[in-house]
Amino acid sequence: DGGITQSPKYLFRKEGQNVTLSCEQNLNHDAMYWYRQDPGQGLRLIYYSQIVNDFQKGDIAEGYSVSREKKESFPLTVTSAQKNPTAFYLCASSSRTLLRDYGYTFGSGTRLTVV
Amino acid sequence: EDKVVQSPLSLVVHEGDTVTLNCSYEVTNFRSLLWYKQEKKAPTFLFMLTSSGIEKKSGRLSSILDKKELFSILNITATQTGDSAIYLCAVTQGGSEKLVFGKGTKLTVNP
Numbered sequence: 473d474g475g476i477t478q479s480p481k482y483l484f485r486k487e488g489q490n491v492t493l494s495c496e497q498n499l500n501h502d503a504m505y506w507y508r509q510d511p512g513q514g515l516r517l518i519y520y521s522q523i524v525n526d527f528q529k530g531d532i533a534e535g536y537s538v539s540r541e542k543k544e545s546f547p548l549t550v551t552s553a554q555k556n557p558t559a560f561y562l563c564a565s566s567s568r569t570l571l572r573d574y575g576y577t578f579g580s581g582t583r584l585t586v587v
Numbered sequence: 588e589d590k591v592v593q594s595p596l597s598l599v600v601h602e603g604d605t606v607t608l609n610c611s612y613e614v615t616n617f618r619s620l621l622w623y624k625q626e627k628k629a630p631t632f633l634f635m636l637t638s639s640g641i642e643k644k645s646g647r648l649s650s651i652l653d654k655k656e657l658f659s660i661l662n663i664t665a666t667q668t669g670d671s672a673i674y675l676c677a678v679t680q681g682g683s684e685k686l687v688f689g690k691g692t693k694l695t696v697n698p
Contacts, residue, residue: 503684512596514690515675522684562629572679573635575621575686580628 474499478563478579485550485557485586493548493582495563502567504546505576508532509560518561521546550584558586589614593676593689601697604666608692610676611658620652620659621686623675630675633661666696 476497485491495504503522507515517530521540535554540546546565550557560583564576591612600606612620619637623630634643636652636659643650647666652659663670673693677686 505685512690515688517685520685566684568684571684571686572619572637574632575623575635575677575679576630578629578631 476563476565476577476579478561478582480582481580483582483584485584487586488552490549490551491584493550493561493563493584495546495548495579496544497546497565497577498544499565499567499577500543501565501577502543503565503571504540505564505566506530506536506538506546506548507562507564509562509581515562518548557584559584589678589680589687591676591678591687591689593674593692595692596690597693597695599695599697600666602667604696605662605664606666606694608661608663608674608676608694609658610661610689612676612678612687613657614678614680614687616681616683617654618679618681621677621679622650622659622661623677625673625675625691626671630673633674663694666694668696668698670694671696 479494505520506518516532518536519538521527524543527540537549560581562581563579566576594609622633634650639654647664650661673691675691676689
């Protein structure tokens with residue numbers, strides 16, 4: 473089955489640590505996205521990538537980094553510079569031909585908690 | 588600035604009630620409006636709307652778009668506890684591969 477997989481589902485981070493959230497898709501989608509979701513805030517875009525080896529900052533990129541070395545993979549690193557990283561993180565992907573009609577395909581999310 | 592505004596942000600009803608969720612938008616080069624349902628984790632697709640006045644329907648859920656007044660509504664009739672979720676509205680734009688999301692409406696249906 474085609475889909476988008478995020479791991480881990482739950483992640484605990486100590487203050488000062490970097491952590492990496494995994495996102496893999498086998499849908500052959502060109503574009504991939506990372507969103508952060510906080511209660512009452514909706515989905516806020518962190519980074520997105522429309523093609524391999526290229527990515528752009530979203531609205532809240534500070535304290536985060538990404539890479540896109542393969543079409544299938546778009547990992548997100550939450551660095552120690554991110555002051556309030558506790559949140560639910562959603563990865564998504566899309567194809568140009570299906571974007572208008574279906575929007576994104578979403579992963580199941582990673583809940584990150586700073587302890 | 589492109590924006591999508593949903594109202595209300597939160598809603599609590601009893602089983603059997605009918606609810607109407609609102610989504611207004613101000614974006615350049617509008618292409619389509621999408622509704623998603625998010626229960627615990629991944630948002631799942633409900634409807635895509637591009638044309639004014641044409642109702643999309645799926646069971647107890649229906650949605651319609653008004654491109655003149657720039658809004659959409661999502662109706663849920665005879666609500667059930669399983670309808671409890673966050674409902675997200677998003678807009679696609681020509682020339683962009685990013686969706687513009689509203690903040691969502693959190694619906695709670697009590698038995």
